[in-house]
Amino acid sequence: MFIKSILTGVVVSLGLTTAGYAADYPTKTITIVVPSKAGGSTDRTARLFTELAEKNYEGFEFIIKNVPGSGGQKGFESISRAKADGYTIGLNFTPQLVAHVVSGRAKYTLDSFHVMGNVAQDPAIVAVPKDSKIMNMADLAAAAKASPLTVAVNGIGSDDFLAAKSFEALAGVEFNLLPTKGSTEQKAGVLGGHVDAAFMNLSQMIKQHNAGDARIIALLTDARDSHLPEMSTAKEQGYDVQMRATRGFIAPAGIDAAIQAQLDEMLSTIMASDEFQANAAKGNIFLLPQTGADYLSYLTGLQGETQAVFDKAPW
C-alpha cells in the first residue's frame, strides 16, 4: 500500500517536472490554515486536498493548522497576516469571510487575499418538522402572515440568517428568529418540533429528510441539486431566494506570481481528479469547483448582498 503510493507519486511527479515551474519551491512544509476545528467539514475539505497533493506532487508537504472560533475571523486574519512567501495558504468559508468585513470587525478586506478557487458548497434549504402543515414556500409565507413563526438560524450573520432575512423581505413577513449555536441545535429544534421552520444547509438535513424525520420544503439555489433531484427550488416556487455556503482556498495577497500560479494549478488539477471526487462524495462533501477569478467575483457579489442586509438590520 505504502510502496504503491510512493510509486504513484514518483510516476506522477516525473510527468509533471517537465512543466516550467518556479525553481526551488517548495523547500519546506506548507502550512494550510483551517479557520475551524479539526474534524469539521472545512477541515475535511482541506485534508482531502492535502492527501492527494502530497501523493501526486513530489516535494510538497503540508501541515494543517486549525485556528477555530470567532466564526472563522481569527483564522482569516491569520491568513491575511501571513508572510506572502507561498508557505502559508488557507481555507475560507462564506458568508462569514465577507460578513466579518461588512460588520466592520475584520482587520482584512477581500483585497488582503489572493483567491485561489472554490472547492465545495452546501446549498441553503428550508426544513420543517415532519408533521408540520407547511408543505412549500407559499405555505411558509402564508403561515408567517397569519402568526409569527419561530424560525431557527445558525447564529447572526450566517448564511441561514441572510437567507431568512431575504425571504422576509421578499414575502413581506417577519419571523420570530431563533439564533442557535451551531446546526446541531437547529436540527434538534426541527426534529423535536420546537421550532416551526429552520433555514439550514442541505448536508445537515438530507439524511433526516430521506429518513422521514424532518421535511425539506425548498432548496435555495438557482437550479436543482443532484443529491436531492426531486426537490424543487424556492425560485421555482416563486420566491427567488438564493444562498449557499461555499468553502474554497485563499492565500495572502502578494505571493510571487510563478509560485501562486503553481499552487492555483495544483488545486484545479486535484479538484478535477476522479479520486478527489470519489473521496469527497464518500465524505458527504458537495463539490463546486470554481477558478479563482470566478470565485472572487462571487465573493464580491456576496459582500454587496450582505452589506444590504446589514444596513437594514445591523448586528
Add this chain to the structure above:
Amino acid sequence: MEYLQIVFSFEALLTIAIGTIAGVAIGGMPGLTATMAVGLLVPFTYTMDPTMGLMLLGGIYCGAMYGGSIPAILLNTPGTPAAVATAIEGYPMSKQGRRALALKVSVTASFVGGMFSVFVLLMFAPFLAQQALKFGPAETFLLALMGLAGIISIADENSSLIKALIAGLIGMIIAVIGTDDMSGSLRYTMGMIELIDGIDFMPALIGLFSMIQMLELSGMRSHKIDTSMLEKSSKKEPMPKGISKHIALGSATGTVIGILPGEGATIAAFISYNFSKRISKTKELFGKGNPEGIAAAEAGNNGCVGGSLVPTLTLGIPGNSVAAALMGAFIIHGMIPGPELFNEYADRTYPFIISMFVANGVFLIVGLSFAPFLARIALIPPAIMVPVVSAFAILGSYALNNAVFDVYMMIAFAVGGLLLKKLGFSLEALILGLILGPIAEGGFTQGMIIGHGSPWIFVESSIAKGMWVIIFVLLIPPLLSYLKLIRGNAKQS
C-alpha cells in the same frame, strides 16, 4: 455473533486497548481532553479500517472520562471539568491516606456507569433518542439550573453558603464575556478577537485547580512526605457498604443526562453528586472525603459516554463535544448518522458499540491493577511535581486552541483564584458557574423566543414540571438546615 467475532479479533482488541490506555493518560493530564484527542485523531483514522478507527476513538472516549478522576483524587488537579466533583471528595480521602480506596471506588463506579450506558445505547437507542427530542431549550435551561443547584451542595456546613453563591455568580459573570448569540453583539470583549468566543473553561479549569494546587504545594513550609500515609494506604480497605446504591444512582442519572443534547458530563457529575448527598446516611462526611460522592460523580460522568452517543448515532445530534468530534469520524467514512448506521453499516456500528464494553473492561483492569502504583504519584516530592505539572498546565492551555492567549488566561485564573480561595470562596462553585452560565443563558433566551416572550414555556411541559420538583427537592432541605443553623447561632449569642 459475527459482530462479536470482529470485536474479539486480536487486532481489534489491541486497538481498543491502545485507545483506552491512551485515553486514560490523556484524561489524566491537565489540559488534554477527550474532545481534543478525538478531534485530532479523526483525520488520522481516515486511512485506517473504519471499524478499527472508530474502536480506537471509542476507547479514547471511555478511557479519558475515567482518566480525569486519577489526578483529581491524588493531586486535586481534575483533568476534565467532569472530574471536579470527584476532587471534592477524592482529594480529602487522599490526604487521609485512603487514596487506594478512592481510586478503587472511582474505577469501579466509572466501569459500572460506562457499562450501563453502553448497554442502554445498544438496546434502546432509537426509542430513547425520540424521547430526548421532546427536550427543548426551556428544559435545557432547567437542567442547567439543576446543575447550578450543585453550588449549594458544594458549600458544606462549615464554609459559608453565601460565599459559595458569590463564587458561582463570579463564574457566571465571567461567562458573560463574548458574543451575545441572540443579537450577535459583543459583550466586554474590549476589542480583543480572542474574547469573541468568550472565556474557554479549560484554561480556567487548569488555572483554578492544577496551577493553584502547584502554587500551594510550593508555598508549603514543610516538604516532608508523611510515609505513614503510604503504609496506611497500602492496607487494603474494603469497599464501603451501601456504595452500590450511589453507583447505581450515578449510572442512571449520567446516562439520562448524557442522552439529552448539550454539554452533559459536567452537569451529570454534579447532579449525581448532589443526588447522592441528598440520599446519603452520612451527609456530614461530604466535602471531607466521602467515597459515596466519588462513586456517584464518576458513575455519572462515565454514564454520559453511552448516553451521549444515543442521539449522535440515531439522529446526528451529538450529545456533547466529544460525541460531535466522533460524529466527524463517522462522516469521514461515509457513515452519516441516522437509521443507515443500524442497517446498511450495522457491521461497523454494532462492533463499535460492543467495543466500548471492552474499553470499559480495559480501564477497569488497568485501574485496579495499577491503583497501588498510581497512588504513589501523590508521594512524588514537590521539587519534581511542581515543575512537571506546571509545564503540563502551560502546554495544555496552549494546545487547546494553539493560542498563547489561553496561557495568559490560565495564569490570570490561577492568580485570581488563589486570592479567592484564601478568602474562603469555593473555586468549584466558580467553575460550575462559568460552565453552566452560558448553557442556562442559551436555554433561557431561546426558550423565551420560542415562547414568544412568555415565561410559561418553562413550566408548560410535563418534563419541565418534573424538573422543577427535582430542583426544589435539591434546594429546600439545605435551605432549611441553613436557616436552622443561623437561628441556632442567633440564640447562642
